[in-house]
Amino acid sequence: MAGGAAVLLMQVSQTIAKHMPDCEIIELHHDKKLDAPSGTAIRTADLITEADNEHVARAIAKILDDPNALAARNAWREAVDRGEALFNDTKLGATGKSCASCHSASSLRNVEDAYPKFDPVRKRFVDLNEAINYMIQERMKGTPLPPNDQRYFDLLAYIKTLK
Numbered sequence: 001m002a003g004g005a006a007v008l009l010m011q012v013s014q015t016i017a018k019h020m021p022d023c024e025i026i027e028l029h030h031d032k033k034l035d036a037p038s039g040t041a042i043r044t045a046d047l048i049t050e051a052d053n054e055h056v057a058r059a060i061a062k063i064l065d066d067p068n069a070l071a072a073r074n075a076w077r078e079a080v081d082r083g084e085a086l087f088n089d090t091k092l093g094a095t096g097k098s099c100a101s102c103h104s105a106s107s108l109r110n111v112e113d114a115y116p117k118f119d120p121v122r123k124r125f126v127d128l129n130e131a132i133n134y135m136i137q138e139r140m141k142g143t144p145l146p147p148n149d150q151r152y153f154d155l156l157a158y159i160k161t162l163k
């Protein structure tokens, strides 16, 4: 997050905290920052705590200390990293191309919002998984991924970070 935006976020959080009985700090990163939680989150947590709200302070302590929350966050980041690697992996197909050969990451920004999408050729809705499999089969001449393949979820995780 750009510095100015981070400062603004912190100020807004502090103001909101005074008026809300409970709130949560949710961070979504696509960057490879290793500090978990980030400096911004901790500073924001400090400011909200300063706003003297017991509920909020407890919620934040939970986020910062809860090993489950941290594990979930790390698992998510690992999935995103694997998804990014797959996005650049030519071995998904047989044409020597990867997803990245045809798509810049930014071109798929928010793409999941459009799904399920009505496909006039198939005369039905298709979901994003199916659209990705279609890419692998038709555009990359690869073997379609079996249902519930972890690689779908990893690609989806990566695509969802393209905000």
Ligand code: HEC
Residues within 6 Å of the ligand: 087, 092, 097, 098, 099, 100, 101, 102, 103, 108, 111, 114, 117, 131, 132, 135, 136, 139, 140, 155
């Ligand atoms: C050879 C080029 C090529 C490759 C490789 C390719 N795509 Fe595509 N992709 C396209 C084109 C062209 C479209 C436009 C729609 C169509 O042809 O069906 C598209 C459409 C899409 C869409 C739908 C976009 C929308 O607006 O609904 C998604 C999602 C997508 N691709 C993801 C992927 C992923 C993930 C991979 C890798 C597994 C991939 N593509 C590989 C060319 C490619």
